[in-house]
Amino acid sequence: MAASMVRVTGLLCRLHGAIHVRRSLSSSQTLAQKIPNVLWNLGRLNHVAIAVPDLEKAKALYQNVLGAKVSDTVPLPDHGVYTIFVELGNTKLELLHPLGQNSPISGFLQKNKAGGMHHICIEVDNIKTAMSDLKQKKIRLLSEEPKTGAHGKPVVFLHPKDCDGVLVELEEA
Numbered sequence: 001m002a003a004s005m006v007r008v009t010g011l012l013c014r015l016h017g018a019i020h021v022r023r024s025l026s027s028s029q030t031l032a033q034k035i036p037n038v039l040w041n042l043g044r045l046n047h048v049a050i051a052v053p054d055l056e057k058a059k060a061l062y063q064n065v066l067g068a069k070v071s072d073t074v075p076l077p078d079h080g081v082y083t084i085f086v087e088l089g090n091t092k093l094e095l096l097h098p099l100g101q102n103s104p105i106s107g108f109l110q111k112n113k114a115g116g117m118h119h120i121c122i123e124v125d126n127i128k129t130a131m132s133d134l135k136q137k138k139i140r141l142l143s144e145e146p147k148t149g150a151h152g153k154p155v156v157f158l159h160p161k162d163c164d165g166v167l168v169e170l171e172e173a
Contacts, residue, residue: 040124040125040129041125042122042123043125043173045120045121045122045123046121046171047093047094048091048093048121049093049119050093050115051109051112051115052096052115053097059073059095062093063086068088070084070086071085071087079099079149080103082098083150119166119167119168119169120167120168120169121155121168121171122170123172127170134158139158139162139163140162141159142156142157142159149171151171155169155170156169157169157170
């Protein structure tokens with residue numbers, strides 16, 4: 001888990017590293033020169049997704065053992081998953097289970113029999129602008145257009161090889 005957080009921290013620093021550049025600029029520059037032109041903003045952590053081999057068992061753990069508020073199971077055929085959200089107050093966990101043979105979660109669970117962290121989801125204020133900017137910064141997107149995510153909002157996934165080994169989902173807030 002600590003290595004994952006280091007990767008996430010590294011990604012966040014790379015995505016918005018330009019903001020920190022202003023500290024190193026000389027004081028003789030105008031304010032307009034010091035502040036980068038930010039076209040989109042990274043928001044809060046929306047959820048951490050966990051692939052699970054037994055969705056009902058995982059749901060029971062969070063609901064009955066840990067006492068969390070847990071959503072109903074929702075099929076998302078466009079993404080090839082069943083999903084359940086676990087409310088944590090300041091964020092959510094998303095429990096993922098394969099829906100159909102071509103589910104990306106099936107492949108993940110074949111490699112990770114007990115399940116495990118699949119991706120993190122971070123909110124952005126403008127997904128199209130974020131996508132365009134990230135492409136220019138050589139961050140690969142896993143789709144050319146946003147898809148509708150579990151919350152009914154546009155989402156896009158960033159290639160884990162460009163994000164320190166972490167699959168990152170961006171969701172428009």
